[in-house]
Amino acid sequence: MFLRAKMNGVSVSEVPIKNFLGKRCRMLCSFGTFGYVLALILVLSSAFLGCCGDDDGDSSMVSVPLGFEISGFDRTKNWVSKNGVFAFGFLEKYGGDDVDGFVVGVRYNLGDQEDVNVPVWSVGGGVRVSGNSTFRLAMDGRLELIENHSGIVVWSSNTSTLGVQKASLLDSGNLVLLDDDNKVVWGSFSSPINTLLPGQSLHFPQNLRAPSTQSVSSYYSLEIRRTGELALVWEHNVTYWRSHFGSSASVEEARFESTGVLGLYGDSSEAVWFVTSKDFGDPSVTLRHLRIDQDGNLRMYSWNDEVRSWKVGWQAVINQCNVFGSCGLYGICGYNTSGPTCNCLYTDSLDSGTSGSAVDLGSSGCKKMVDLGNCRLHTSMMVMKQTVLYGLYPPLDVNMILSEEACKEYCTNDTSCVAATSKNDGSGVCTIKRTSFVSGYTDPSVPSVSFLKVCQVPLAVAARAANHRYNGESVSLPSSRLAGGESRTRLIEGVGIIVLMTVSIVLGVEGIVLWVMFKRRKIETRLTRLRKDGHMNPHCTGVVRVTFEEIKDLTDEFAVRLGPSVFKGTLPNRIPVVAKILSGTVVPEKEFRLAVSTLGAMHHRNLASLRGFCYEPEHKLLIYEFVPNGSLDKWLLDLNKDPTKWSWHQRLNIALEVARALAYLHLECPQCIPHGNLKLENVLLGESFSVKLTDFGLQTLMSNESASSSESPSEKDIHMLGEMLLQIVTCQREVLMESPQEILDELSRKETPPVGSEEDMKALERVVRIAFWCMQTQPFLRPSISEVLKVLEGTLSVDNPPSDFVFRHESMTDSEAVA
CATH class of the missing domain: 2.90.10.10 (Bulb-type lectin domain)
Structure with missing residues (x-):
């Protein structure tokens, strides 16, 4: 147990004092109650001396000892630099009022106004945690951010081997770790954020x-x-x-x-x-x-x-409009008297002559452009003067040397062309855009004219809009002079027919528009539910059901393939998601929905969250959060070419996070949920290469397999984890060496992975040994996931596996083979 003196909510006792107290307090406490009183006086007086002293002669820092903690429950207590300019703690409303969770980091300490106390550095690049979290300087010298409800270490400075004795927040705003000689061994300045x-x-x-x-x-x-x-x-x-x-x-x-x-x-x-x-x-x-x-x-x-x-x-x-994509998809950046503004490029297929209403700069509130293939009539070109349009994926833009009129004509006749920009600066460059992901900017000084392909306005609507201006030109209907009664009769009959047809067409069009608007609103409402609390609140258990048509809409007809049955999609507010097609799944709807409900209730920082599902006779899909850096196999197997690309600590951290996710599934859920398909392709890498497991629980929850197998699903998980640990260590898909020592010798010969200390070497040996234990052919000999986790964390030692164990796929029976 610690005895810590606090002043203004901050531990101020120094490392030399702590070392002194360690011996004196134990001696005094042995004298009973009187000894406890003396020990408390010793602590308080030592803390007072430490606080009022010179901080080891350096007046530019405020130091805290090993064991120092800040809790998210009391965010009014911050660790402040000696000059009072900077503070460290849990930051509220970082990123906006509607964002859940807290960021931990260094901010300015210039008063009560939040807009002046801007953050200058954050733990883990801005990782969010709940209020039930603690930031501490652990006794082994690591800075750690911990989610208390799960015990998960969200972030660590990985400085346990550097001889850290204290931490300091310098007057410069640099958060540093110091050794016994007051030498900086780690600092936040070395890992800038924004x-x-x-x-x-x-x-x-x-x-x-x-x-x-x-x-x-x-x-x-x-x-x-x-x-x-x-x-x-x-x-x-x-x-x-x-x-x-x-x-x-x-x-x-x-x-x-x-x-x-x-x-x-x-x-x-x-x-x-x-x-x-x-x-x-x-x-x-x-x-x-x-x-x-x-x-x-x-x-x-x-x-x-x-x-x-x-x-x-x-x-x-x-010019802020020159920042690429300032207004997001389908937005046009421009200026008014108050500064830069955003307007929507396109709002409605029946009103293609007008731009949309203004939206906040950088927002993504503009509607998706109409699918030109669904135009009821032909397409036409909307002319936008002093405007540059560009695709958000530049390789799909093509430059040609054409005149302005020829540029417009080329895009009109090219079915793959969505928009074009003709530069009037003397270059004659015409840029053809073949992607519907279009944005742009406009300015009176821009010597460019852009053309946007839109659906042609139907004749009845055009007639109704007679004598109004369309695309900058007057639109009017031709008239003819008719004379005589017969002509008058024919004129009246003709006008009646035209009016009747016009009314019918208008009513028909309005009916179609109302139906489309109703369907679109229904889709957007459902997709808004999909993204709302479920994406922002990590404890939300709601999983939204969507139709296959809605999934086609959010994936743009499955345009971006991430894997054999995995496609990238985008919600209306540009939040990316992943749609996974469950091919060959034959399961009653009740069981499917029960399984989805169970999976949707799982929330762990190392699991890819389930957001929604689709269950239809011919289509069964799941919607997960999007993880940006792809799967582990693409990164890990590439390391075989250059094993020094990732440090040993990075790979060990990935192994730890995989084990923590598996421990959550096995031990912390209301019922044990084996992963069932643990492989490199199902380990996704997020920001800062944090791990997100996907595809968990599906095989077990929806499997019709017999329970007569000699090993349980959780035991299979352990076997697959052992294989993965060796793959992470060796950067190879197939590892056929037969003993831990053989692997260690091979790694040493190839310098894969490079380790920097004797402690690293011991950690590597532990990982290899526990991997072989996990792959024992006798399931009862395999360790539990909690034992594996302790070995990987270094809190539990592990012996060599039995000498008669042979690691070969062909030695296993079918029931023991890895899926």
Whole structure:
């Protein structure tokens, strides 16, 4: 048990004091009640001395000892730097009022206004946790963020071997870990998130990523490339701003200075490129930071103490509309008197001559463009002057040299063309877009005309719109002069027929529109339910049922294939999901829905959440959350070419997270739910390469297999986990070596994986040994998942497996073979 003195909610006892107390308190407590009183006095007086002292001679830091903790239950208590400028703790409303959970990190401490106390660094790149969480400096020297209800370590600094004795929040905003000699062995400055503070640097291949919007990862990042160039990029596809310097220059780092300078510096410490804030060198400015914002722009901020707010002193992209995809899909960025705004590119197939209403900059509130293949009549071209359109997937854009009229004509006749932009800058470039994922910007100074292909307005509607302007041109119906009674009669009859036809067509069209609107609203309502609380609240147990037609809509007719039966989809608010087709599944609807309900109630940070399902006679699908970095096999087997690509600690962490997910399924659910199909392809990698298991529980919950097998489903899981552990260690699909020592010798010979210390070597040996135990041909000899987890965490030792054990697939019976 710890005895910790606290002042202002923060542990202030120092490491030398803690070491002294360890011996003295045990001695005093042996004297009974009086001894306990003396021990308490010793603790309090030592803490007072530690608090009022010089922090080991360094007046720029506030230190906390091993065992220090901050709880999410009391977010009013923060760890504040000595100068009072920075605070560390649980950050509320980070990313918006409608975002659940908390981010833990360093923020400014400039008053009561949340908009001035902007975060400058966050644990795990902004990972969210519940209020029932704790951040601590563990006794082995690791910083850890723990979800208390599950005991899961959400994030760790992995510094247990560095001799850490205390942590400090420096006046610079750098959170550091120090050893006995007050030497910094780890610091938050070395792992920037979206902000650089004065004195902080970027080195290849580091980057800054814009803050996420709600739970969707940002598409924008600032990269420092191998060449030393700084670049703002969208989704690794588009560079929309870059630094420019001589090609002969050698760049070591990008550094932000307290004077308001962002520079690229070579090995001689001379700047080869730099930009400055407009208040550069102003001595009255004491606080600055550089940040890539949610809108994708890079800005320098200066603190104005008089008005108590942050002011922009420089931004990389002067015209915000030049930030690629500023207004998202189907949006057009423009300017009005108040600044940049977004308008929708397209709203309704029957009103193609007008743009949509304004939406917030960077939002995705615009409707999807109409499917041109479903036009009732032919298509026409909407003309948009002083406008540039681009596809969000640039490889699908094609440049040609054509005149403006020829550019329009080419797109009109090309069935694959969705839009085109003709540049009137003398280049004669015509850009053809063959993707419906279109965005753009407009400005009076832009020498371009764009053409958007839309469904042609029906004649009856056009007649009703006579003498109105359409696409900038007057539209009117031809008339003829009729004379005589017969002519008058024919005219009246003709007008009557036209009126009758017009009314019939209008009523028919309105009926169709109302039906389409009703169906679309029904789809959007259902999909809104699919994304709402279920995506934002990790404890929501609701799984939404959708139709196959709705799934076709959100996957754009299954356009993006992620696997043999897995397709990427997008909800109306651009949250990505995955639709998995369950081919060959024959199970009654009641059992299917019971299974889905069970799986939907499972919530663990290492499980891909189930969001919805479809059950129809011919179609059975599941909808999961989208995990951005793909499956483990694509990354792991590629390491065989370069085993140094991932460190041993990264691979061990992946193995740990897989085991934790399996432990949750086996031990923490109301009933044991074996995974049933544990393989590399079902281990997905999220942000920072965190693990998300998918495809769990399906085979067991919906299986008609006989229970006569010699091993239970959970025992099969352990066997499959053993195979996976060896695959993670060796970076090979098939591992045919017959003993742990043989594998260790082979790894040592190939230097795969490279380990950095004796402790790492012991951990590697533990992983290999427990893997062989997991693959014992006799199921009763296999360890439980809790034992496997303890071995991987290093809290339980493991002996060599029996010498007569042979690891060969062909030695197993059919019932023991891995699925």
